[in-house]
Every structure is written in C-alpha cells, then in structure tokens.
Amino acid sequence: MKRFTPGAVAVQTLLLLNGLVMLYPFVVMLMSAFKSNAEIFASPFALPESLDLTNIHRILDETDLATYLANSALITASSIAVLLTFGTMAAYAIARYTFRLREIVFFFFVAGLMVPLKLAIIPLFIQLDVLHLLDTRLGLMLIYVAMGLPSTVFILTGFLRTLPGELEESARIEGASEARIMWQIMLPLARPAMVIAGIQNAVPIWNDFFFPLVFITTDSRKTLPQGLSVFMGEYNTDWGVLFAGLSLAALPIMICYIALSRQFIAGLTAGAVK
Amino acid sequence: MRRQGLWIAALLTPAALTMAVFVVWPMLGAFRYAFFSFNGLLPADFVGLSNFVDVLARAPFKAAVFAALWHNIIVFVCLMLFQNGLAYLIAYALLKQWPLHRVHQVIVFLPVVLSAVIVGFLWKLFLHPLFGLVNAALALVGIHGPPWLGNESTALGSLIFVNGWHFLGMAALIFLAGMQRIPQEVMEAARIDGASDGVLLRRIVWPLVAPAVTIIFILTFIGSFNWFELPYVMAGLTGSPGGATDVLGLVFYRTAFGSVSSGLQDFGHGSALAVLMFLFIAVFSAVALRFLRRREIAL
Amino acid sequence: MNAASPARRLLLATLAAAGLIASAPARAGDITFWTWRQEDRAAYTELFKDFTAANPGINVKIEAFEAANYNTIVSTALAGGKGGDVLQARAYGGLELVAKSGYYLPLDTTNVPELANIPPAALAAETLRADGRVYAVPFASQTLGLLVNKEVFAKAGVTPPTTWAEVATAGAALKAKGVTLIANGTATPWMDEIFAAIFTNPMLGPDFVADLQTGKASFSDPRYVAALTKLLDIRAQLPDGFTGVDYATGQQLFLSGRAAIFAGGSFEIANFRKQNPKLDLDFIAPPAPTAGAPQYVTRFFDGGYAVNAKSPNQADALKLVRYMATPAYGNKFASLLGNISPIKGVVITDPLLAKVSALGDTSMPYITLAMFRFESPTGSELMSNAVQKMMGGTETPQQVGDEVTTGLAKWYKPFQKN
Numbered sequence: 001m002k003r004f005t006p007g008a009v010a011v012q013t014l015l016l017l018n019g020l021v022m023l024y025p026f027v028v029m030l031m032s033a034f035k036s037n038a039e040i041f042a043s044p045f046a047l048p049e050s051l052d053l054t055n056i057h058r059i060l061d062e063t064d065l066a067t068y069l070a071n072s073a074l075i076t077a078s079s080i081a082v083l084l085t086f087g088t089m090a091a092y093a094i095a096r097y098t099f100r101l102r103e104i105v106f107f108f109f110v111a112g113l114m115v116p117l118k119l120a121i122i123p124l125f126i127q128l129d130v131l132h133l134l135d136t137r138l139g140l141m142l143i144y145v146a147m148g149l150p151s152t153v154f155i156l157t158g159f160l161r162t163l164p165g166e167l168e169e170s171a172r173i174e175g176a177s178e179a180r181i182m183w184q185i186m187l188p189l190a191r192p193a194m195v196i197a198g199i200q201n202a203v204p205i206w207n208d209f210f211f212p213l214v215f216i217t218t219d220s221r222k223t224l225p226q227g228l229s230v231f232m233g234e235y236n237t238d239w240g241v242l243f244a245g246l247s248l249a250a251l252p253i254m255i256c257y258i259a260l261s262r263q264f265i266a267g268l269t270a271g272a273v274k
Numbered sequence: 275m276r277r278q279g280l281w282i283a284a285l286l287t288p289a290a291l292t293m294a295v296f297v298v299w300p301m302l303g304a305f306r307y308a309f310f311s312f313n314g315l316l317p318a319d320f321v322g323l324s325n326f327v328d329v330l331a332r333a334p335f336k337a338a339v340f341a342a343l344w345h346n347i348i349v350f351v352c353l354m355l356f357q358n359g360l361a362y363l364i365a366y367a368l369l370k371q372w373p374l375h376r377v378h379q380v381i382v383f384l385p386v387v388l389s390a391v392i393v394g395f396l397w398k399l400f401l402h403p404l405f406g407l408v409n410a411a412l413a414l415v416g417i418h419g420p421p422w423l424g425n426e427s428t429a430l431g432s433l434i435f436v437n438g439w440h441f442l443g444m445a446a447l448i449f450l451a452g453m454q455r456i457p458q459e460v461m462e463a464a465r466i467d468g469a470s471d472g473v474l475l476r477r478i479v480w481p482l483v484a485p486a487v488t489i490i491f492i493l494t495f496i497g498s499f500n501w502f503e504l505p506y507v508m509a510g511l512t513g514s515p516g517g518a519t520d521v522l523g524l525v526f527y528r529t530a531f532g533s534v535s536s537g538l539q540d541f542g543h544g545s546a547l548a549v550l551m552f553l554f555i556a557v558f559s560a561v562a563l564r565f566l567r568r569r570e571i572a573l
Numbered sequence: 574m575n576a577a578s579p580a581r582r583l584l585l586a587t588l589a590a591a592g593l594i595a596s597a598p599a600r601a602g603d604i605t606f607w608t609w610r611q612e613d614r615a616a617y618t619e620l621f622k623d624f625t626a627a628n629p630g631i632n633v634k635i636e637a638f639e640a641a642n643y644n645t646i647v648s649t650a651l652a653g654g655k656g657g658d659v660l661q662a663r664a665y666g667g668l669e670l671v672a673k674s675g676y677y678l679p680l681d682t683t684n685v686p687e688l689a690n691i692p693p694a695a696l697a698a699e700t701l702r703a704d705g706r707v708y709a710v711p712f713a714s715q716t717l718g719l720l721v722n723k724e725v726f727a728k729a730g731v732t733p734p735t736t737w738a739e740v741a742t743a744g745a746a747l748k749a750k751g752v753t754l755i756a757n758g759t760a761t762p763w764m765d766e767i768f769a770a771i772f773t774n775p776m777l778g779p780d781f782v783a784d785l786q787t788g789k790a791s792f793s794d795p796r797y798v799a800a801l802t803k804l805l806d807i808r809a810q811l812p813d814g815f816t817g818v819d820y821a822t823g824q825q826l827f828l829s830g831r832a833a834i835f836a837g838g839s840f841e842i843a844n845f846r847k848q849n850p851k852l853d854l855d856f857i858a859p860p861a862p863t864a865g866a867p868q869y870v871t872r873f874f875d876g877g878y879a880v881n882a883k884s885p886n887q888a889d890a891l892k893l894v895r896y897m898a899t900p901a902y903g904n905k906f907a908s909l910l911g912n913i914s915p916i917k918g919v920v921i922t923d924p925l926l927a928k929v930s931a932l933g934d935t936s937m938p939y940i941t942l943a944m945f946r947f948e949s950p951t952g953s954e955l956m957s958n959a960v961q962k963m964m965g966g967t968e969t970p971q972q973v974g975d976e977v978t979t980g981l982a983k984w985y986k987p988f989q990k991n
Contacts, residue, residue, distance in 0.1 A: 007471070011367055015374075018364070019381045022439070025396045026384065037848060041825035044399045045407050086289040093285035097278070105286060107560065112293055113496050114555040115301050116523075119530055119541075119548050121645065123303030124296070125653040134655070146296030149289050151493070158489045159451070162570065178281050192451040199386065200444065207389035209639070214646050217636055225389065233612045234640040236844045237821065239395065246392050253387045258380055314673030315648050334950040334980055402822065403814025421817025424760050426967055512762045512954070515816055516962035529949075531645050534609075534663075535763035536946070536953035538670055539648060543949075 033244035040239050055244035059228075065248075067220055068227035073252070075137050075223060076206045079144040080198050086145065087152030087197065088190070092182055094153070095160035096168070106157065112150030117143075121214060128215060135217055143211055148201035155200065159193035160186065195260050206253055224249050307545035315539060325546035335529070335543065342513070342520045349434055349521065350498035357438035358490055361445035366475055368446070369453045379450070383443030390440075394507030397436040398423065423508060426518040433519055437504050445490050452486025453479060481569075488566040492559055499555050502527060511537070522551055604886045604893060605634045607657030609643035612844075616909040623905070624896045631889050633659075651676040654883050658890040659897075662709040662879040664698040666946035671879075672701045672708040678880040679706040684891055687898035695915035698874035698943070709877025710898045713912040716839040716929050717771050717871035717939065721855040725752055725833040733834070735868065737803065737860050744810040747833055754810040756832030758818020759964040762957035764837075766941055769960045771836050772807060773800035774937040775869045776862045782938060788987025791978040793971070801963065801970035803862075808964060816965045828852065839929045840875070843911030856929050872936035873943055874915065948984040955980040 032040050033055055034048035059065055093099075094106050117124070124143065125134070133139030163186060171181045187194075209225035216222055228245040231238040308325055310317035329335045364382055368375050385393065400407050401422040409419035422432040456479065464478050480487075502523030505513060511528045513520030528537050530544020608617065614637050621633040636657060638646050644663070648671065650656035662668050662677065671677060682688050688696065691711060699709040721733050729750045734740040744754040759765050777800055784790035790797070812818050812826060827835035828849045835841065836859070845852055858868035878897050880890045896902055903914035907921055913930050921927045938944070945952025955977045962968035968976075982988040 008372070012372065015364070015367055015378050019378060022381050022385060022442075025393075025400070025439075028399065029388075029392060029396055038825060038829055040399075041405070041822060042829055044402075044405060086292060089285040090289035093282045097282050099279070099282055105290070107556075109289070109293065110492075110559065110563075111552075111556055112297050113493075114500070114552050114559070115297065116500065116526060116548050116551075117297060117301070118527075119545060120297075120300035120304035121649050122652045123300035125649050125655075127296070127300055129653050129655070134653075142292065143296050146292045149293050149297075153289065154492070155448075155489055158485050162455070162485045178278070192454065196444075196447055196451060199447075203387050203389075206387075207391075210642065213639060213642050214649050229639040230611050230637070232639050232641070233844070234610060235840060236612075236824065236848065239821075243392070246389060250387055250389075250392070254384060257383060257387060261376065261379055261383070314670050315652060315676070316674045333983065334955075398819070401817070403817040404812060404822070404826075421760075421814035424758070424814060424817025424965070426962075426965060510762055512958050512961075514760055514762055514961060515965050516967060517958060528954075532670075533763075534641055534644060536766065536957055537951055538666055538946070538949055539644065540949050 029243055029247055032240060033247050035240045035243075037236075037239055040243075055241045056248075058238075058241050059245050059248075063227045063230060063245075064219065064222075065224075065227070065245075068222055068224040069249075071137060071221060072206060072224040072249075075141050075144070076202055079141045079148065079205050080202050082141070083145045083148045083152055083201055084194055084198055087149050088156055088187065088194065090149070091153045091156035091160055092186070095157045095163075096182075096186065106153075109150050109153040112146075113154065117147055118210065125214065134215060135221065137216075137221055140211060140215055140223075143215075144201075144205045144208075148205065151200055152197040155197045156190060156193055159190050163189050199257060199260070202253060202256070206249070304541075304545055305549050307541040308549050310542055312540065312542045315541070317542070321542075325542045326550065329543055329546045329550060335525075335547070338517070338520060338525050339522070339547065341517060342522045342525045345430060345513075345519065345521050346499050346501065348430065349437075349501055350495060352431075352434045353437065353494050353498055354491070356434070357442055358445045358494060360438070361442050361490075362449050363475075364442070364446045365449035365453055366471075366479065368450055379447075382446050385440050386443045388440070390503035390507050393436065393440050394504055397432075397439070398508060401432055424515050426515055429509065429515060429518045433505055433508055436508065437501075440504070445494075448486050448490050449483060452483035456482045484566070484570040488563070488570060491566060492563060495559060495562065496555055499523075499551065522547075526551065602630045602889075603632050603634055604658040604884075604889045605636055606659045606661075606893070607636050607638065607647065608661040609638055609640040610661070611637040611639065613637075613910055616906075619909060620902065620905055621893075623901070624893060627896070628889075628892055631892065633893060647671070648674075648676075651881065651883075656881050656883075658881055658884040658886045659893050660879050660881055661712075661876060662699070663876050664709075664711070664874045665942055666948070666951065668699055668708060668877070668879075669701050669703075669947060673703070676882055677708040678882045678884075678887065678891075679704075679708060680710065680880070680894070681707065685710065685895050685898060687895050690898055690900060690917050692915060692917060695874050699877040699879075702947075709879040710894050711874050711877045711915050712897070712906065713840075713875045713910075714915050714933065715873055715875050716856075716913070716933050716936070717767055717837070717873075718839075718929075718932065719771070719857050719859055720827065720835040720837055720841055720845065721857055722827060722830055722833050723853040723855050725830050729833075731833075733855070733857055734860050735857075736864050737806070737862060738864075740807070740810060740860050752830070753812050753826065753832040754834055755807065756812065756823045756827035756835045757837075758812060758815040758820075758823050759961050760817055760822075761820035762961055763953070764820045764823070765960040765964065766953050766957040767838065767939075768836050769801070769804060769956065770871050770939055770941065771859050772804050773797070774871050774940075775859055775867070776800040776803060777937065778867075778869070779937065782940060782944075785940065785944065786987065791988050792974040792981075793978045794974070798970045798974045801960075801973055804960075805963070805970070824848075839913065839926070842925060842929070846911070854925060856925060856932070858932055858935070867935055869935055869937040870932045871939045872933045873939035875912075945981055945985065950980045950983065952977065952981055 028045060031048050034052050039049060090109065094102060128134045128139045167185050168181055171185050207225055209229050212223045212226040216226065228242060231241045307317060309320055309322060311319045311321045329339060368379050403409060403421035403424065412419040420428050422428050460478065464474055500523055501521050505519050505521055505524055509519040511524055511533045513524050526544060526547045529540055529547055532539040614635055617635050625632055647656060647660060662671065680688060688707060695711040695714065696707050699711050700707050726733055729747050729752060731743050731746045734743045747754050757764065757768055777796060781790060781796055812832065823835060826832040828845060845854060858870045861868045878894050880887065880894055884890050898916060900916050900918035903916035903919035907914045907919055911923065911926060913921060913926060921930050941952035941956045959968060959973040959976050963970060963973050978988055
C-alpha cells in the first residue's frame with residue numbers, strides 16, 4: 001500500500017471526478033428508461049416523475065425480448081469463442097515462429113481492419129445465399145468472426161510477440177510438444193490481451209444491427225438491437241423505450257466485463273512471477 | 275522442420291479461411307465496382323480509373339473528400355493526444371493499486387460497452403443548447419455556452435470529446451495490460467533510485483509499454499480514418515453543421531449508400547473512395563508499424 | 574459445390590440441431606410485403622385482412638424494416654434475387670434507381686387495371702422517365718406547411734401569421750409570453766431542405782418552376798436569392814441556439830407547447846397526435862410574401878407499392894397491388910394511417926386531413942425532390958447542406974444559390990446552357 005502524499009490525493013480527486021463524468025451519463029440513461037419522449041426532452045436530467053414501467057412493458061409486449069436476447073447471447077458468445085480460438089491460433093503462429101510469409105500473413109489479417117465490410121453487403125448476401133446461410137444465425141456468426149479476426153490477430157500478436165522466450169525454450173529442451181508449450185505455458189500469460197480482444201469485438205457484435213437487418217428476416221432469429229430498432233420510427237424515435245431496451249441490453253455485457261476485470265489482477269500476478 | 279511447418283499451417287488455416295470466404299472474397303467483389311459506371315444499382319460499363327479521378331480531382335467529390343480528410347487528421351491527432359494521453363495516465367494510476375482501483379478500472383471502462391446510438395443520443399442531450407447540462411453548468415459561472423453541435427467551430431471538437439468519453443477505457447485497458455507486464459523489480463529499482471512518477475512515466479514505463487503503444491497507435495489510426503458511427507449518430511450523414519464534422523467514413527457511406535431523404539446509391543464512386551481509403555490507411559499503417567516495431571525491438 | 578454430398582448434409586444437420594441454422598419452407602399462398610413503416614404494422618395487418626377475405630388462400634406476411642436502412646436492405650436483397658413480393662418503394666429519383674435496375678415489375682392497365690383510379694400527377698412520381706412506365710402504385714401525397722398548436726396561440730391571444738409581416742408581429746407577441754414562434758432548428762440537414770421549401774415556395778410561385786425546367790432560371794436567379802434572404806429573417810423566430818436544435822427536439826418543443834408552430838409535413842399529423850393526444854392541432858399554409866398573395870403549400874408524393882420482378886408469387890403479388898389501388902383500400906388507408914391517399918374517389922373524413930387535402934389545391938412542387946433528386950449530386954444534398962450553412966451564418970444566399978446551381982449543372986442539362 002502506498003502512502004498518501006498531497007500529489008496522490010490530487011490524483012485520487014481527479015480520478016473521482018473522472019469517475020463522475022464517466023458514470024453520470026449512465027445515470028441519465030437509466031433515468032431515461034422510465035421517461036416518455038416528452039419527459040426526456042422537457043427535463044432530461046431530472047429524476048423521472050414516477051417509476052413508470054410503460055417503456056419496459058412496451059418492449060415486453062411489442063417485441064419478443066426473450067428470444068432476441070437469447071439469439072444475441074448465442075451469436076455473440078459463439079462468435080467470440082470461435083474468434084478467440086481462431087485468432088489466438090493465428091496470432092500465436094505469427095508471433096512465436098519465423099516462417100517465410102510471416103509479414104505478409106500478418107498484413108493480410110491487419111488489412112481486414114481497414115476495409116469497410118458494409119460496402120460488400122451485396123457480395124456477402126450472395127455469398128451467404130450460395131452457402132445456404134441466409135437468414136441463419138450461423139451465417140451472421142461467421143461474418144462476425146471474419147470481421148473480428150483482424151483486430152484479434154493484431155492485438156494478440158502484439159502481446160504474444162513480446163512474451164519472453166526463455167520459458168518457451170526451456171520447455172522445448174525438456175521435450176514438450178509445440179501444442180503443449182502454446183497451451184500450457186504461453187497462452188496463460190496472454191490472458192489480459194485475450195480479454196481485451198474479446199471485449200473489443202464483443203461490444204460491436206452485441207450492438208450491431210446492420211448485418212442482422214439485412215440478413216435475418218425470420219422473427220425467431222432476430223437479435224436484440226435489431227428487435228429494438230422497431231422503436232426507431234421514420235419520423236419519430238421512441239427514445240424512452242429505446243433507452244429502456246438498450247440499458248437492459250448493456251447489462252449482460254457490463255456484468256461480463258466486471259467479472260473479467262479480475263483477469264487483470266490475475267495477469268498482474270502472472271507477470272510478477274516472471 | 276517439416277512438422278513445424280504443418281503445425282504453423284494448422285494454426286493459421288482456420289482464421290485465414292474464414293477471412294478469405296467472408297471478408298476477402300466479398301470485398302474483392304465490392305472493390306470491382308470501383309472500375310464500373312452504374313446504371314441504377316447495376317454495374318454497366320468498365321470505365322477504368324475514371325471513378326478514382328472523379329473522387330480525387332473532380333467536383334463534387336474533391337472538395338468533400340479533402341475537407342473530410344483534413345477532419346480525419348484532426349481527429350486522429352486529438353485522439354492520440356487527449357484520449358490516449360489521458361488513458362496512459364489513468365492506466366498508470368490504476369497500476370498503483372490505490373484504494374478503489376478496481377472500481378475505477380470498471381468505471382473507466384463501462385462506456386465502452388454502450389452502443390454508439392446510446393452514446394450519441396446521451397451526449398446530444400448533455401450538449402443541447404436549450405436544456406443541456408454542459409451549458410447549464412457554464413451558465414453558473416456566467417458563460418453563455420454555444421450550441422456545441424450546431425456551431426461549425428465547436429462541433430468537431432465536441433464529437434472528439436464524446437469519442438474520448440466512449441473509448442477512453444479501451445485505451446486505458448490496453449496500456450494497463452502493457453504496464454502490468456513490466457516486472458515489479460524494474461519499477462522498484464527505479465523507485466529506490468529516487469525516480470519520481472513523472473520520470474517513471476517518461477523514462478521507464480513509456481519505453482517498456484512500446485507494444486501497447488503500437489497497438490493503440492495503429493487501432494486509433496485506423497479507427498480515426500474509418501470513423502463513422504459516432505458522427506453518423508450525432509451529426510448525420512452530411513456531417514452537420516454544414517459539413518463541419520464531415521469525415522471520410524461519412525463521405526464514403528453517403529456516396530455508396532445514399533440516404534433516405536437526399537442522396538442516391540452510387541456504388542461506383544463509393545467503392546472507388548473505399549479503395550483509396552484502404553490504400554491510404556494500409557500504406558500509412560504499414561510504415562507506422564515498421565517504425566513502431568523497431569522501437570519495440572530496440573529495447 | 575455439391576449440395577447433395579453426405580458430409581455436407583451431416584454438417585447442416587448438426588448445425589441445425591445446434592440451433593444455429595434452420596430452414597423455413599415458405600408456405601404456398603403466402604406473399605410477403607416489405608415496408609419501412611414499422612409504426613404502421615398494425616394498420617397494414619388490418620388492411621390485409623380485407624384482402625385475404627376477398628382473396629381466400631393468399632396471406633400477406635408483413636416485414637417492417639428500420640426506415641434509415643430500408644433502401645440498403647431492399648437493394649441488397651433484390652440484387653441477390655430475393656426480397657418481398659410486394660415492396661414499398663420510394664418516389665422520384667429513389668424509385669428510378671431501383672426501377673432502372675430492372676428489379677420492379679412494370680405496371681400498366683393490363684396487369685393493374687386499377688391504375689385508372691389514380692391521377693396522373695401521382696403516377697408521374699412512380700414513373701421511370703426514361704421508359705415512361707409506372708413501377709409502383711402511389712400510396713400517399715404529402716403536404717408541407719405549418720403545423721399549429723392552436724391552444725398556444727389562443728392562450729397568448731395571437732392569431733397564426735398569414736404574411737411575413739405577421740410572422741414578425743406574432744413572433745414578438747409570443748416571445749413576450751415566453752413562447753417561441755417556430756419550433757424548428759437547423760441541426761438536421763434533411764429538415765433544412767423541407768424548411769427552405771416551405772417558406773420560399775410562396776415567394777417563388779409556379780413561374781419560377783417553369784423557368785427552372787426550361788433553364789431560363791437557376792437557383793442563382795434573383796428571385797431565389799431574394800427568397801433565401803427573406804428566409805434569414807425567420808432566424809429571429811427560432812429557438813435559442815437553433816443551429817444545435819435537431820429534428821427530434823423541434824418536434825418535442827412543439828408538442829410540449831414551448832413553441833407554437835412546427836414547419837413540417839402532413840406526415841407529422843398522425844405522429845403528433847399519437848404522442849400528444851390532447852394536442853389541438855391545425856395545419857396552415859406558410860406565410861404569403863404580401864397580404865392577399867397566394868399561400869402556396871408544397872406537395873409531393875411519398876412512395877408507392879411495387880412488385881418484385883423476380884417474385885415467384887407474381888400473380889398473387891399483382892392481386893395485392895391491384896387491391897392497394899382501389900378506393901376501398903384508399904379510404905381505409907387514410908382513416909387508419911391519417912395519410913392522404915391519392916386514389917380517386919377516396920373520401921377523407923378527418924376534418925384536419927380534409928383541410929390539408931384542400932390546401933393542396935394551391936400547391937407548389939417540392940422542387941429539390943421532384944426535379945433534382947435523380948442523379949448525384951442531388952439537389953437535396955446540395956440544398957440541405959448549403960441552407961444549413963446559410964442559417965448558421967457562414968454562407969450568403971447568393972453563395973447558396975450558386976453552389977446548388979453549379980452542383981446540379983453537372984447533370985441537369987438546362988443549367989448547363991447558362
């Protein structure tokens with residue numbers, strides 16, 4: 001534990017202030033979930049006039065929330081699982097081995113970060129149609145995996161390549177297989193980076209409604225943001241309902257993060273062992 | 275050696291294959307549009323590089339593209355300095371494991387999980403000229419705040435600020451992950467030598483988090499030049515007011531996809547612009563990566 | 574790709590079992606209707622019930638999409654040979670883009686005899702100028718003018734303005750009571766185009782439109798520049814910090830009675846009534862330049878119902894579109910949705926809508942939409958951006974006119990001669 005110098009107090013104060021700026025919009029968001037449009041625009045920062053559950057009720061009545069939530073969870077979780085598996089494998093190969101096309105392979109992945117996949121919406125649509133993946137959750141998931149691979153490979157390569165080589169070498173001398181070295185020795189050290197890559201991708205996947213809007217038409221396969229887009233009208237968006245829905249939607253991912261933030265403590269101690 | 279080659283190939287194949295089928299192949303199909311004139315939504319004639327020339331050198335694209343590019347550059351520089359600079363300091367503060375650091379770590383990161391729709395709308399409320407909290411606070415100290423998002427001189431800055439609010443946590447987290455990998459002994463030794471926090475931050479931590487810097491620099495660079503969602507939500511497809519917040523992502527999107535109430539879909543020019551943006555970003559990123567990595571290796 | 578390979582079938586079966594994919598066979602007798610009006614789903618369900626009653630065995634499935642992405646969703650699906658059997662289509666340039674691509678089935682009196690029920694002006698909005706064929710059955714006309722909160726005016730003892738002189742006096746009288754005259758801000762570009770059209774059209778008159786068509790006038794014309802200059806006066810009547818007030822805020826300022834007038838379209842009526850059922854709403858024409866001069870409203874057609882050219886259920890789809898062109902449909906459409914159906918013989922029962930419909934007799938076209946939204950850069954893009962700058966004070970009316978004219982001269986032939 002550190003002692004409290006005036007400087008430390010000042011930093012703490014700044015952190016608290018920063019925390020306030022970070023958190024207050026969340027308070028407004030939660031309050032808005034209980035307000036009508038009229039109230040949001042009349043007194044956006046005041047407490048809601050009453051704990052009115054109309055917005056929540058409308059979501060429950062007008063959309064199939066449970067189904068959408070389940071679909072979003074299924075799609076996001078499976079995308080991230082596959083993404084991290086494929087991405088870590090590729091990043092490990094690029095980061096820990098030297099082979100002839102290494103730089104080119106690395107740039108092949110990174111280049112994926114720079115292209116606007118939305119432009120390819122028509123070719124993608126046709127591609128999915130050919131593969132019989134239109135209007136399926138698997139199709140959506142594969143697109144998300146492909147979309148997320150560039151940043152995953154990039155972030156993980158960055159962290160993996162700076163891991164110390166001695167551990168790897170000594171394990172190799174002891175005759176451990178490459179797979180074993182990767183799985184048991186190197187990857188545990190990369191956990192914080194995996195959390196970062198996972199979250200960096202989970203958030204956009206969880207919040208995306210563009211690709212589902214184009215590719216999913218069957219109601220029972222729709223995702224949560226897509227389902228909530230019902231409240232974005234042509235001339236009038238129901239902000240109260242949207243806030244209620246999106247606040248609900250943000251909860252699971254917040255909880256995930258809070259749970260995962262422990263990984264950083266774990267990462268810290270792992271680093272200290274070295 | 276042979277077996278290692280197979281092992282490497284096995285590691286790379288699933289990712290490369292997925293990318294090839296769902297990104298590279300469709301993207302090549304889309305980039306092909308750049309060389310065609312369009313009749314409605316269908317490619318008509320092969321026109322060579324004409325769409326590229328239009329985008330770079332002819333009205334109405336030229337003015338919009340270069341104005342937008344300049345805005346992108348401003349965005350990148352500001353995000354690097356302010357968003358990532360602050361993130362660096364916050365990460366260092368978190369590293370010290372002061373009381374409540376876990377709470378701060380969670381708080382700083384929370385905005386990252388929100389969608390741009392929510393973030394944009396919330397901050398439009400905060401920055402609103404009639405009932406916004408920001409101007410209400412300024413009024414307390416006797417300042418009549420401008421309509422932040424409606425004023426050509428403050429709109430872009432406001433968007434950059436909101437972007438910082440949204441993604442500060444991501445940068446802080448990457449820095450933190452990098453800092454945690456610095457061996458404790460190194461820090462302790464420097465401290466015993468009497469190094470202050472300022473010296474530590476500049477001389478010890480900064481070079482040692484080089485890999486994190488590389489990641490953040492490149493992600494911020496690519497993110498700044500593909501910036502789309504937040505300006506779209508907060509300033510609309512044309513970068514209100516009067517194009518003051520127009521960025522390449524918006525120009526590309528409204529060229530390619532049009533908009534419900536004003537523009538028409540034009541895949542030819544949209545795709546040409548996308549190709550140019552890709553080349554621009556790819557070349558600069560490649561150069562930056564080379565430079566940044568040398569910094570890492572020089573350690 | 575060998576669709577019958579056992580390995581592939583096994584893979585598909587496994588995935589289906591895992592809940593990730595599932596095949597949904599389309600039922601015979603089902604057709605799908607695609608719309609961007611998510612808020613009208615209930616009304617369409619009601620409307621299609623009548624259709625199914627008259628055509629047993631044909632059920633209509635409604636797919637409603639988020640409006641801002643509708644064009645992209647539709648053009649993607651159509652390019653992939655999919656999409657609804659009947660699709661809600663845009664009008665003017667938005668229609669042409671898709672019709673030109675061959676994605677919509679051309680309609681005429683042989684496959685849709687009910688087209689005879691529709692006035693030529695409405696059909697023109699759904700016609701591809703290049704081949705002169707109709708591609709969609711128009712569903713509504715929209716009128717742009719001023720939505721008025723009568724209660725606010727009554728309370729302040731002020732009458733809604735009919736001339737520009739009255740705009741100033743009414744504005745001052747309301748301001749004294751703490752009410753803003755006009756709710757609109759300029760932060761939403763597409764509303765700036767509408768806003769400019771509403772207030773400049775009465776000053777321009779039909780002669781100006783004719784001159785634009787022949788190339789005798791452009792937007793640099795003194796008449797247009799003078800109208801824009803006049804428009805600048807209205808800034809005094811807008812909310813504080815209006816450059817930062819967007820469309821949604823403007824609506825709410827009006828609905829809550831903090832502003833007395835919302836410059837907008839008849840499409841707001843149903844929306845406003847739903848949000849504030851107690852609202853005492855009126856719709857009036859914009860102010861005339863001088864007392865006694867005609868107060869032109871601005872009128873345009875919203876869109877239509879088109880048949881997917883690749884629909885496997887084309888016969889049934891045509892039946893639906895024929896039904897959608899009948900007065901019976903128009904009547905029910907108007908009463909359920911509070912919109913003005915252009916179909917001949919439709920009786921508008923709602924008094925306010927009847928008034929809007931009557932105002933439409935003294936109308937100007939929505940110039941930037943009806944004449945200049947056919948190619949890029951569109952008049953709409955140019956106008957909304959330039960007017961936004963002008964209202965913010967960074968561009969003069971003359972610059973706006975010149976900028977729009979130069980931009981359009983790229984493809985609008987009559988301007989190239991100038």
